Amino acid sequence: MAVISGGTTLINNGALDSGVATGNLILLSTQTASSSASISFTSGIDSTYDSYIFKFYNIHPSVSSDFDFQVSTNGGSSYGVNITSTWYQSAHNESDTTAAISYEPAEDLAQSTSFQTLNQDMNADNDASNSGYMQLFKPSSTTFIKHFLAANQCMQGTPYSVNSYCGGYVNSASAVNAVQFKMSSGNIDSGTIKMYGVSS
Amino acid sequence: MGLISNGTTIFNNGAMASGFGGSLNFISKQTASSSSTINFTTGIDSTYKEYIFYFVDLHPSNSDNYFEFNMSTDGGSNYNVTKTTTFFRVLRTQTGGTNVFAYLDTDDLAQGTGYQVLSEYGNADAEDSGCGYLHLFNPSSTTFVKHYLSHVHYRRNYTSQSHASAQNFSGGYANTTSAVNAVSFRNRSGTIDSGDIILFGVS
Numbered sequence: 001m002a003v004i005s006g007g008t009t010l011i012n013n014g015a016l017d018s019g020v021a022t023g024n025l026i027l028l029s030t031q032t033a034s035s036s037a038s039i040s041f042t043s044g045i046d047s048t049y050d051s052y053i054f055k056f057y058n059i060h061p062s063v064s065s066d067f068d069f070q071v072s073t074n075g076g077s078s079y080g081v082n083i084t085s086t087w088y089q090s091a092h093n094e095s096d097t098t099a100a101i102s103y104e105p106a107e108d109l110a111q112s113t114s115f116q117t118l119n120q121d122m123n124a125d126n127d128a129s130n131s132g133y134m135q136l137f138k139p140s141s142t143t144f145i146k147h148f149l150a151a152n153q154c155m156q157g158t159p160y161s162v163n164s165y166c167g168g169y170v171n172s173a174s175a176v177n178a179v180q181f182k183m184s185s186g187n188i189d190s191g192t193i194k195m196y197g198v199s200s
Numbered sequence: 201m202g203l204i205s206n207g208t209t210i211f212n213n214g215a216m217a218s219g220f221g222g223s224l225n226f227i228s229k230q231t232a233s234s235s236s237t238i239n240f241t242t243g244i245d246s247t248y249k250e251y252i253f254y255f256v257d258l259h260p261s262n263s264d265n266y267f268e269f270n271m272s273t274d275g276g277s278n279y280n281v282t283k284t285t286t287f288f289r290v291l292r293t294q295t296g297g298t299n300v301f302a303y304l305d306t307d308d309l310a311q312g313t314g315y316q317v318l319s320e321y322g323n324a325d326a327e328d329s330g331c332g333y334l335h336l337f338n339p340s341s342t343t344f345v346k347h348y349l350s351h352v353h354y355r356r357n358y359t360s361q362s363h364a365s366a367q368n369f370s371g372g373y374a375n376t377t378s379a380v381n382a383v384s385f386r387n388r389s390g391t392i393d394s395g396d397i398i399l400f401g402v403s
Contacts, residue, residue: 002205014208016221023222027403055402057249057337058344090286090303090371096310101288101303127377131250131337131347153337153347153371161284163349163371192249196223 024199025053033191035062038182041195042076045177047140049197054136054179056152058129059191061122066107066184067130067152068115071139071170076178080113085168087117093160107164111171115182119152119164122183129191130154134166135198139176146170224252227399232258232392240399241276241382246340248401253336253383255352257329258322258395264357265322266307266388267330268315271339271346271374276382280313285372287317291356294363311375315386319368322354322387329395330354332368339380346374 003011010017028044045052059067070079087107092099107117119130132152139146149167156162170176181193202212227243244251258267270279287307292299307317322330332352339346349371358364374380385397 003203003210011203011205011210014206014210016210023224025222025224025402027223055250058341060344090288090369092284092286092305092308092310092372094284094311094375099286099303099305099308099310101286101301127343127345129344129347132349133335151349151371153349153373155345155373159284161286161372163286163369194249 026197026199028195028197030192030194033059033188036188038180039188039193040076040178040180042178044195045139045179050200051135051137051198052139053196053198054134055194055196056130056132057192058131060129060189061124061183062186062189064121064124065186066117066120067122067181068117068184069134069179069181070115071176072178072180073172073174073176076180079180081176082111082113082171083109083116083168084111084171085109085116085166087164087166089162089164091156091160091162093158109168115184116166116168118150118166119154119162121156123155123157123159125155125159128155128159136176136179142173142175145172146176223403225401225403227401229396229398232395234261234391234393236391237384237386238392238397239276239382239384243399244339244381244383248403249338250402251336251339252400252402253334254398254400255330255332256396256398257331259329259393260322260324260387260390261393262387262390263324265324265390266317267319267322267352267385268317268388269334269383269385270315271380272382272384273376273378273380279384281374281376281380282311282313283309283316283372283374284311285309285316285370287370289320289366289368291358291364291366293358293361296361298358298361309372316370316372318350318370319352319354319366321356323356323363328355336380336383342377342379345376346380348372
């Protein structure tokens with residue numbers, strides 16, 4: 001059954017018509033970690049949207065480690081595209097003995113196919129986790145490199161509150177069509193990653 | 201009554217079915233009017249894993265204003281959740297060529313229960329205001345501490361040079377495994393003369 005109002009089709013064949021205003025942040029998929037070695041998004045990243053936002057909710061590691069990502073240009077067969085990036089963090093410990101903002105050269109990449117750190121040295125205590133987001137711009141472009149921006153907040157170390165900011169580009173003119181997240185060691189014990197498309 | 205098209209439920213019980221529509225869901229808006237505080241005491245629960253507060257043209261009554269927030273685990277009876285946070289800002293003066301990028305340990309908290317600074321030294325000229333946002337992640341969790349990230353821009357005074365562009369960044373966690381269910385915003389001195397704070401949930 002279709003729903004037509006004033007000559008305009010609103011609903012047809014079980015879907016809203018593309019002309020119906022629904023908001024521009026569109027949930028595409030949700031994955032929930034359960035002692036997961038990695039979480040990969042291998043579908044839904046294409047030319048439909050100009051940018052994709054991955055949101056991280058309470059990513060909890062099995063052991064203290066970094067939360068990382070990489071991208072693929074072959075649908076997820078391999079993850080290891082050249083990235084050049086910047087990385088800085090603001091950190092403050094609960095005991096109030098250290099508070100600083102710093103560029104962290106150990107966490108950036110220079111034409112490297114390694115995984116990119118989103119937050120580092122995450123605490124694995126029961127109440128510790130990471131939340132934040134990473135936006136990937138125009139991954140389907142076959143003209144331009146692919147930019148990304150990320151902001152994350154976690155409990156770290158002894159413990160600290162750490163918010164980290166990462167930006168960079170995937171130095172490839174091939175379309176990026178898959179993204180993988182994992183810990184630098186151990187598993188993602190629990191947590192949720194949601195992928196959204198931003199429509200225009 | 202439901203509305204089913206080709207076997208797919210589009211609307212039911214007065215709401216659009218899950219999977220349709222956008223994911224940024226308007227919850228409520230409060231407009232300041234010489235307000236000493238603006239509190240959100242409803243709508244923050246387990247419905248969404250993320251809440252975003254947007255600050256639109258918040259105009260302070262006093263110059264050198266600190267815009268702050270706190271959280272509650274008792275529905276707004278008390279705003280005093282223990283927090284460990286960071287704060288840094290980057291600014292550029294309108295004239296004079298000064299630029300600053302610095303961490304401010306006077307504006308962070310280490311297991312403090314006071315209000316957390318979101319921006320500092322906001323100017324109160326008639327045309328001045330602050331804008332930005334605060335993300336609060338999974339406030340209903342009874343397992344994890346509650347993380348937040350904020351980014352607020354104000355025009356501010358800086359030393360003897362009036363009028364600088366200032367980005368203020370803060371991140372941290374409410375160090376509790378109790379659910380956070382209310383959030384309060386205020387200016388440290390004076391009031392929020394005007395402006396909107398808009399609460400969204402991200403589904």
